[in-house]
Amino acid sequence: MPFPIERPRRMxxxxxxxxxxxxxxLDASKLVYPLFACPGTKVKxxxxxxxxxxxxxxxxxxxxxxxxxxxxxxxxxxxGIPEKKDEVGSGAYDAQGIVQQATRAIKKALPELMVxxxxxxxxxxxxxHCGVVKEGRVENDPSLDLLARTALxxxxxxxxxxxxxxMMDGRVGAVRHELDSHGHTQVPILAYSAKYASAxxxxxxxxxxxxxxxxxxxxxxxxxxxAREALREIALDIxxxxxxxxxxxxxxxxxxxxxxxxEFNVPIAAYQVSGExxxxxAASERGWVDRDRIIxxxxxxxxxxxxxxxxxxxxxxxxxxxxx
Ligand code: PBG
Numbered sequence: 200m201p202f203p204i205e206r207p208r209r210m211x212x213x214x215x216x217x218x219x220x221x222x223x224x225l226d227a228s229k230l231v232y233p234l235f236a237c238p239g240t241k242v243k244x245x246x247x248x249x250x251x252x253x254x255x256x257x258x259x260x261x262x263x264x265x266x267x268x269x270x271x272x273x274x275x276x277x278x279g280i281p282e283k284k285d286e287v288g289s290g291a292y293d294a295q296g297i298v299q300q301a302t303r304a305i306k307k308a309l310p311e312l313m314v315x316x317x318x319x320x321x322x323x324x325x326x327x328h329c330g331v332v333k334e335g336r337v338e339n340d341p342s343l344d345l346l347a348r349t350a351l352x353x354x355x356x357x358x359x360x361x362x363x364x365x366m367m368d369g370r371v372g373a374v375r376h377e378l379d380s381h382g383h384t385q386v387p388i389l390a391y392s393a394k395y396a397s398a399x400x401x402x403x404x405x406x407x408x409x410x411x412x413x414x415x416x417x418x419x420x421x422x423x424x425x426a427r428e429a430l431r432e433i434a435l436d437i438x439x440x441x442x443x444x445x446x447x448x449x450x451x452x453x454x455x456x457x458x459x460x461x462e463f464n465v466p467i468a469a470y471q472v473s474g475e476x477x478x479x480x481a482a483s484e485r486g487w488v489d490r491d492r493i494i495x496x497x498x499x500x501x502x503x504x505x506x507x508x509x510x511x512x513x514x515x516x517x518x519x520x521x522x523x
Contacts, residue, residue: 460505
């Protein structure tokens with residue numbers, strides 16, 4: 200039924216009609232707010248490439264979480280900047296580590312807020328790689344034990360969900376086994392399954408001081424050119440026990456989110472990463488784009504592609520915009 204019978208504009212004439220037929224809606228219950236914990240007290244240090252985001256000492260981090268919870272954001276994901284780094288990233292699996300301390304403090308003050316912990320070594324290793332390094336190579340299997348210990352110590356500190364982001368082969372299975380054998384069968388794993396070796400992580404590495412000291416992450420993170428391989432990575436993580444899978448970054452990888460949506464029946468998360476944040480923040484600071492509209496549009500598109508959950512540094516902005 201072509202024109203003049205069919206007139207798609209008929210359904211766009213006013214906001215009531217548009218809202219009536221809208222296919223995708225954002226709501227705050229899908230959001231995860233990423234936060235950086237650092238040592239000290241009363242520390243609130245802005246990350247220069249991520250304006251509005253800070254490294255927080257635990258006392259102030261709890262207050263930031265309180266604000267997020269007050270905006271109906273259901274979850275935060277924590278990254279740690281440790282006092283000191285070493286070859287084997289021992290700060291990652293130390294019961295007194297920065298993320299463990301932060302987790303305990305947040306869960307004590309705000310038991311209803313879900314704490315997700317990023318399971319990785321790169322913020323804690325002196326070389327900045329996500330696994331153990333031997334003779335200049337990032338070793339897979341020796342890293343699994345440390346990652347599993349990291350997840351366990353985070354759960355023992357009160358983490359509600361653990362999120363392995365290292366991209367070692369077999370790490371989801373190793374984490375699941377470690378948690379189960381200590382009785383934590385009910386703690387879900389959010390696996391960074393299709394995590395690409397992306398230039399969009401630049402600002403994060405400034406924030407977490409986790410730039411690799413030699414080489415790059417291409418031997419473990421995925422090649423941006425590959426889509427079928429992402430589906431294989433996701434399938435493996437599901438087999439190993441992932442409860443939620445993640446695609447990262449988000450906006451440049453909507454095809455991957457969408458393919459995963461049709462291929463798998465598990466919940467899908469997408470991470471609008473630091474570089475995606477920085478591009479929007481910088482352009483809107485210059486008045487080149489409309490900040491609020493572009494935040495809502497980018498997140499709507501990520502959800503439209505198939506994400507159930509979105510990790511975003513704009514979480515508070517989105518929650519405020521949606522509440523208006
Ligand atoms: C740790 C980790 C990274 C990010 C999340 N977890 C950095 C990296 O892989 O280099 C990036 C998040 C962001 O850019 O916002 N492996």
